[in-house]
Amino acid sequence: MTATPATSSPDPIRVLLVDDSALVRQGIKAVFQTEHPAPAIEIVGEAANVTDAIATAARLQPDVVLLDIRLPDGTGFTACREILKKRPDTRVLILTSFINDNFIYDAITSGAQGYLMKEIDPKGLVQSVQDIAAGKSILSPDIMAGVMRMVRDGGPQEDKQLASLSPQERRVLALVAEGKTNKEIGTALQLSDNTVKNYLVNVFDKLNVKRRSHAAALYIQAHPDKK
Secondary structure, three states: OOOOOOOOOOOOEEEEEEOOOHHHHHHHHHHHHHHOOOOOEEEEEEEOOHHHHHHHHHHHOOOEEEEOOEEOOEEHHHHHHHHHHHOOOOEEEEEEOOOOHHHHHHHHHHOOOEEEEOOOOHHHHHHHHHHHHOOOOEEOHHHHHHHHHHHHHHHHHHHHHHOOOOHHHHHHHHHHHOOOOHHHHHHHHOOOHHHHHHHHHHHHHHHOOOOHHHHHHHHHHHOHHHO
16 A cells, blocks of 8 residues: 655744734634644744743744734834844834834834734734734724824925936836845746845935835825825
């Protein structure tokens, strides 16, 4: 009898959960345990403040940090910047009950790849963590509305920065603003992964940004009709 080859499961998405409420942390863990996504989402650590979040992220090196904004010793934006400074490949998803234009701007400029409200349904949260881990950027409709408000305050000035981009760099950036991964951009434009990376390096340099979420926000500011 021929043995059936064993199928290996994808590696779980390792998540660090940062929230000052133990009850909220317990609820989020229960969501991931109940939904059973593939790949699995594993909470590898928890933190209740900025200091512990930075130290725990450095020690555990999670794939995704699920991060609240208001923490007892500072803001999640501070934690985000410090975590990414030490490990740039970490993906940060803001999950909060608070929303205003300043928070949205701070999230983008601190390097977060997503911003969600805690009112999101369980399946939506699971999908968002999977998308963030896969390299996508996440902005809910409410958050996108805030980005649109920022457009009205500074769009023309940002467009001068975009004017320095070549036509192909603009096409790459437009797809970044749609939340596409490098692989998806390469497929759409018939480019290799390395070529897409090189274009993005040039785009980030010309726009003076370090994160694709910040570059995407600049594009959206200059092209509100592309929302």
